[in-house]
């Protein structure tokens with residue numbers, strides 16, 4: 001589904017954030033990316049839907065090569081959903097409108113049909129009764145669940161999560177992780193940047209360690225956490241476990 | 242003043258008895274009490290003086306004789322029915338919008354019209370005062386008083402009826418659609434207004450040179466507002482564009498306009514534009530001034546919108562793009578609405594300034610409200626009665642600006658998602 005090879009990125013200020021990062025994500029696979037702060041995790045997954053550009057290497061998503069072609073980029077973004085650390089819900093739209101905006105505007109689907117689907121999705125993430133409210137009226141955990149439902153409403157083939165629980169109060173982390181775990185059970189392709197070890201162990205098919213702009217190690221969760229091969233992984237695990 | 246009064250303000254004032262409440266508000270400490278008393282005395286004294294003057298020494302004949310001049314200038318008498326018709330339509334539409342907007346809490350907000358009951362009522366009282374008492378007090382001609390009162394009655398009656406109807410009959414969805422429709426009615430009425438005022442297409446044409454007084458002021462101000470708004474948004478977007486030509490063009494334009502006094506621009510518009518454009522091509526003096534006002538206001542609006550755009554977090558655009566919206570869709574549906582909400586108070590401030598700026602038109606020889614008044618004052622027959630005129634002018638300008646201010650504050654609250662919070 002995603003094939004990134006030797007991706008290098010320099011930020012406009014000259015900072016070399018990705019230094020040849022490579023990763024392949026297969027259909028239906030859940031890949032968890034871990035790594036120390038500043039290692040380029042966010043930058044890397046944001047290249048997958050062209051929120052960040054890159055200068056060297058190549059990325060293909062669902063058979064489409066990422067290039068500067070705007071049409072191509074829009075086509076890829078339609079198929080790749082993203083959930084942000086800061087939720088980024090649209091505060092001026094109701095919860096329901098947050099969900100229906102893109103499918104109606106981008107996929108040109110009839111509003112009534114999309115609303116039905118949106119309500120079903122809200123039901124699934126457990127907040128159907130909040131559909132008419134505005135994002136500012138919801139708790140962090142509820143907002144993040146709306147954000148997930150919003151991404152799902154576009155029926156993406158791939159979902160990217162960038163630290164979906166990092167700005168949540170501890171008691172709300174579980175409810176969001178539960179939703180993501182339920183999605184994983186439905187064989188949606190997902191790339192999740194997170195520091196939640198328990199989640200990674202339970203849900204991931206593969207865990208990836210990034211450091212200093214490269215993918216250092218990738219392995220099945222058990223092997224990753226119990227028998228890391230790379231010295232940098234060992235150091236990282238020592239710090240977080 | 243100082244800390245004691247501040248602490249006192251945070252008492253649950255509403256819970257106290259009226260008299261005690263008044264005391265808590267006006268005189269939480271002895272010093273505050275004295276200050277309040279002094280200020281009240283001063284206000285009372287000023288009011289008595291003003292009334293004494295208004296009833297005793299003032300001579301309102303200058304207004305009785307010139308009321309039509311002040312209202313519409315030299316607009317031909319036979320065609321003035323068009324203006325009253327337009328006035329009636331405007332009053333109806335305004336009443337309709339007001340009533341609906343007022344009764345427009347979204348589905349999650351059931352206490353109807355809770356968002357601005359106080360301002361709302363104050364506005365009603367002010368309108369009644371202005372429409373009935375002021376003309377009566379000035380002893381204006383009977384028919385004029387009657388029509389003025391009729392306009393106010395239409396406005397208030399429709400506000401009431403629409404509010405009632407909306408509160409009873411409209412659920413959230415239908416309601417929102419209705420408001421959209423209403424939004425479409427305004428531009429339509431706007432075009433209709435220009436047709437009624439200017440004539441053509443079957444109506445006798447009335448040249449812009451014959452428009453004057455309050456009519457001209459309102460036409461100029463509303464024209465400039467309506468057109469400077471989209472222009473300002475485009476300029477603000479241009480300023481943030483990644484295309485250097487667009488960016489620098491916008492910056493240069495905005496900075497040039499903001500660096501030049503309006504009056505010089507108006508003179509440039511009147512004189513130089515006339516030379517630059519071939520004869521016949523150059524628009525009429527009034528329209529030239531209207532365009533200058535528009536282009537002037539657009540630069541200031543652009544700055545207001547820019548600050549609004551800057552206040553929208555980057556993540557909003559990213560979220561919209563990651564959902565597959567293209568740049569234009571993301572701007573129109575996600576970024577600009579939020580930016581405009583932030584910029585609304587500043588923008589309305591600019592609009593109010595614009596209304597006041599129209600007084601400069603009198604300096605380039607147009608007979609707007611102020612220009613008309615100056616013309617009347619120059620007439621030896623009315624020598625020495627400028628105070629009366631200026632007072633009425635002040636009230637009229639104040640009404641226009643106050644209406645803008647109140648309307649915008651109402652809209653601001655209505656649009657603020659925090660005010661929709663279900664938790665009290």
Ligand SMILES: Nc1ncnc2c1ncn2[C@@H]1O[C@H](COP(=O)(O)OP(=O)(O)OP(=O)(O)O)[C@@H](O)[C@H]1O
Nearest residue numbers: 011012013015017036037038039040041042043044
């Ligand atoms: N817009 C930018 N301009 C310049 N440097 C940037 C920019 N964004 C990020 N960086 C730098 O790039 C590096 C990688 O950033 P990135 O956000 O991808 O890290 P991360 O692994 O997601 O870290 P965290 O766990 O803190 O989110 C960091 O050193 C950061 O300072």
Ligand SMILES: [Mg+2]
Nearest residue numbers: 041042043163
């Ligand atoms: Mg990050």
